Amino acid sequence: MKHQIIFFVFQVFIGINLFSQTVDVVSGLEGTGRILYYEDELYFSQYEGNEISKINITKPNPVIIQVLGGLETPNGILLNGTDLYFADSETKSIYKIEITNSNPIPTLVVSGLGHPVGLLLNNNDLYISDVLDNIIYKININDSNPSLEIIASNLLSPNEMVLSDSYLYIAEYDANRIVKINITEPSPIPIEVVGNLEGPTSFFLYNNDLYISEYTGGRISKIDITEASPVAEEVLTNLDGPTGLIIIGNALYIAEFDSGKIIKTILDILTVPDNLKISPLILFPNPSSEFIQIYGIYESQKYSIMDVFGKRVIHGSISENRKINIQSLSSGVYFLKINEGKTIKFRKI
Structure with missing residues (x-):
């Protein structure tokens, strides 16, 4: 793969230890790049297939659904609400579509x-x-006719x-390293930040750990960004x-460009604290529009609610019947984490 055909990753939020076994989620893709998650569906760009597609990961045998076709080498994608922004490398432009529209029409951004x-x-x-x-x-995406400003x-x-804070971390594919700038x-x-990588294309940040996708190295590695001279540690x-x-x-979930697959491996989630093992935790109502409640808590516990990108949106303490x-x-979709242990998925409607 030429160095121009590069992709990226996302911020996530659950402490993990990876098992070595992976399973195929979907195959027959053509150059899959970035993956996004929205309401049980994975959205992904197919660089060589010239389309943006999606699958429903709750299905045992997900079917590939075309979201937008007829593109010219779509690359990076991101969600802002229900607006999906994507980079089209061949037309040298950024566009956006409304994903709730069954027949979305791209709008030129820049x-x-x-x-x-x-x-x-x-x-x-x-x-x-x-x-x-x-x-x-x-x-600035709010400008009607935005102009390109050079940052680095x-x-x-x-x-x-x-x-992370005021630092923008950047994967330099040809330099085989990660750098950072203060924006x-x-x-x-x-x-x-770290060198001696093999084709870094993508990464995500969990707490202080930066997980890195190394395309030519065929692996996922990680570093601790708080260390003065971090050394990459193999993860998968x-x-x-x-x-x-x-x-x-x-x-x-991992996109493999060369195999034309999206694969997944199950993670070893952090263990539940002893004082939460008395009974199973049940979140209700789910889905909900106004409030949620946890059954199975008998003393005050700290909690955090995070969105699908790992951003903490609500936190506090909760006790029985609160x-x-x-x-x-x-x-x-959101995730409720109790005392840095049990994590429960729920939906706000």
């Missing part, structure tokens, strides 16, 4: 790029990595990006051109 690959949204700022121009650009240049095939600085200088090996990744519940107000949440 053009004039070289070969756009990675997309990252921070509030209203859309960051775009360009492997031909070797630049990270930024636009002189990179070597920049791919996926992830943001609050007017002219940020890239700082090497013997993969066939890994690109996009996402964790949903206790499963890690309710959690979720009216402020947008409709979608």
Whole structure:
């Protein structure tokens, strides 16, 4: 695969130890890149298939459904509400569609790029990595006619990006390394975080651990970004051109570009604290529009609610017969974690 055909990953949120066994979720794809999750469905770009597709992962034998066809090498994708943004490398542009529309029509967001690959949204700022121009650009998605602003240049095939505090981490495919820049600085200088990788294309951040997809190395590795000189540690090996990744519940989904598959491996979720093992925890009502309640808690416990990208949206303490107000949440899938242990999936409607 040429270095221009690169993809990315997502931020996730569950402590894990991977089992070595993987299973096929779907096959027969043509150059799968990034994966997104929305209401039981995986959305993914098919770079060589020239389309954006989806599957329902609750089905035992998911069927590939075309979301949008007739594209020219679609690359990075991201969701902002129900707006799906995607990079089309051949037309050198970024577009968006409304995924709740059965026949979505692409709307041009910005053009004039070289070969756009990675997309990252921070509030209203859309960051775009360009492997031909070797630049990270930024636009304001609220502008009717957004202009490209150069954030960092002189990179070597920049791919996926992830943001932690004020630092933007960037995978440099041709340099075989991860660098970071401080986006609050007017002219940020890239700082090497870790080198000696093999074709880093994608990654996700969990707490302080940055999990990295190494395309040419055929593996997933990770580093601790708080360390002064982090060393990459292997997490999963013997993969066939890994690109996009996402964790949903206790499963890690991986896009393999070369095999034309999406595979998954089951994760070893953190154990439940002893004081929560008295009885099973039950979340109800599920789905819900106003509040949720947990049956099986007999003393005060800390909780966090996270969205599918690992962002904490609500946190606090809960005890027996107490309710959690979720009216402020947008409709979608969320995860409730009790005392950094038991994790329960629920839906806000």
